[in-house]
Amino acid sequence: MARLREDLLHHIWQHRLFNSQNLRTTDGLQIEVFKPGELNTNAGPDFLNARLKIGDTEWAGNVELHIKTSDWLLHNHQHDSNYDNIILHVVFENDLDESLGSFPTLELKNLISNQVLSRYETLINGTDEIPCGGQFMEVPDLIRNSWLDTLIVTRLQRKSAWIDTLITESSGDLEQAFQAAIFRAFGMKVNADAFEALAKVTPWKVLSKHQDNLVQLEATLFGNAGFLHNPTDDYQVALAKEYEFLRHKYGLEPMERSQWKFSRMHPKNFPPLRIAQLAALFSKTGAFYKWFSAKDAMQLLEGLMLEPSKYWQTHYRFGKEFPTAGNRIGKSMAQNILINVLSPFLLILAERESKMELKEQAFSVLQKLKPEVNKKTKTFTKLGLKLANSMESQAIIELKTNFCDRKKCINCRIGANILKRES
Numbered sequence: 001m002a003r004l005r006e007d008l009l010h011h012i013w014q015h016r017l018f019n020s021q022n023l024r025t026t027d028g029l030q031i032e033v034f035k036p037g038e039l040n041t042n043a044g045p046d047f048l049n050a051r052l053k054i055g056d057t058e059w060a061g062n063v064e065l066h067i068k069t070s071d072w073l074l075h076n077h078q079h080d081s082n083y084d085n086i087i088l089h090v091v092f093e094n095d096l097d098e099s100l101g102s103f104p105t106l107e108l109k110n111l112i113s114n115q116v117l118s119r120y121e122t123l124i125n126g127t128d129e130i131p132c133g134g135q136f137m138e139v140p141d142l143i144r145n146s147w148l149d150t151l152i153v154t155r156l157q158r159k160s161a162w163i164d165t166l167i168t169e170s171s172g173d174l175e176q177a178f179q180a181a182i183f184r185a186f187g188m189k190v191n192a193d194a195f196e197a198l199a200k201v202t203p204w205k206v207l208s209k210h211q212d213n214l215v216q217l218e219a220t221l222f223g224n225a226g227f228l229h230n231p232t233d234d235y236q237v238a239l240a241k242e243y244e245f246l247r248h249k250y251g252l253e254p255m256e257r258s259q260w261k262f263s264r265m266h267p268k269n270f271p272p273l274r275i276a277q278l279a280a281l282f283s284k285t286g287a288f289y290k291w292f293s294a295k296d297a298m299q300l301l302e303g304l305m306l307e308p309s310k311y312w313q314t315h316y317r318f319g320k321e322f323p324t325a326g327n328r329i330g331k332s333m334a335q336n337i338l339i340n341v342l343s344p345f346l347l348i349l350a351e352r353e354s355k356m357e358l359k360e361q362a363f364s365v366l367q368k369l370k371p372e373v374n375k376k377t378k379t380f381t382k383l384g385l386k387l388a389n390s391m392e393s394q395a396i397i398e399l400k401t402n403f404c405d406r407k408k409c410i411n412c413r414i415g416a417n418i419l420k421r422e423s
Helices: 006-014 114-125 133-138 141-169 174-186 192-200 204-208 214-224 234-250 271-285 288-292 297-304 331-353 356-368 375-381 390-404 413-420
Strands: 031-035 047-054 057-068 086-093 105-107 315-317
Touching: 006 047, 006 057, 006 086, 047 086, 114 413, 141 174, 141 331, 141 356, 141 390, 141 413, 174 192, 174 204, 174 271, 174 288, 174 331, 192 271, 204 214, 214 234, 214 271, 271 288, 271 297, 271 315, 297 331, 297 356, 331 356, 331 390, 356 390, 375 390
Parallel strands: 057 086, 086 105
Antiparallel strands: 031 047, 047 057
16 A cells, blocks of 8 residues: 555544544553544644543643654654644554653554555545546435535635735725626636736726727727737727827826737637627626626626627737637626626625625526536536536536545545445
8 A cells, every 4th residue: 555644644533534442552541532633724733622531531632643653753843842732642653662752652553444545545546537436426415415515615715815806906996896807707817817907907987988989998998908009900090099089088008018918829819809899898788797786697698698899700800800700709708707707706795795695696696507518527427417507517616626636535525425434
């Protein structure tokens, strides 16, 4: 068997996956575990506030775990005051005869089932995309579903953290923060930062004053993005003239064009086309957050799939015509915006303003959208898992990305259930 990892030893101690009958220290004292303690993710002992009976005495204090007893010396715990309150040293293998302090040592090597160790090794060393493979669907529905419920909340909260930063940077202006989040989504991964920067140099109130004039919206956005220098065709010349007027009127400062990336991208994701789509969207909706927050998820999905201006229906960038481009906002992009922008935005507002109805709305958006179909979700549906909506597909993506791909089976309730099963 491969060398045992400390995270497995922590899991075994925390969930008592060892033979607890007639537990004894290395010097023969009987042990009863009333409470293994609370796993400590910060510096210091591994488990805090444990309650044990060692010999005839009950103890309350901290427990330290190591693969080998000598690891205590290797980690220099003997010189660290954080370890002064240790009541028990739990090790997989005791490789020292001498005492390390006033605390006793418990060796688990012969108390852990070979079944637990072999299952763990199979999970960690397996080559399947999902480490638990065929066992995934054997886990009770209650455990699997409750874990997926936890994962979707975790995923939404993590996504909403950066939105919280946007709101703070916007001095609480929800429209400006939401605009930055929407713009970032249009940039996908490659141009996300550039689109967010464009949103920040383009006040939504300026765009609102020109909602009924798509040419002026395009001029503002393309000018601020730095795309109107040295125009190459009549349309770009017209936008450049319009932008000069608007720039002086509102004191706008354009970005450097060098911030935008085009290499190895599909033309439909080229920044100029995405900017044109944003202009068309604002022309239809006005202030983004006001429009998004007032509509049902399916209305939003349909409303987002619109065409840009006539020029951009046959162009991906200035000066190069593609007669069959067909450059409307696609359903995939529309759904991406609702999943990755609207839902997390509503959740962070729910927390900021203590409004339960916004939290319910955040989850309602995901519940009404169809599940995503991609490489990560397909690995689970091939096992027989049926996904009802995007809330479930998002939970599965979280599971695959942060647990399966990282082999964090011990930290996964599904993996933990497999480890402790009796057969």
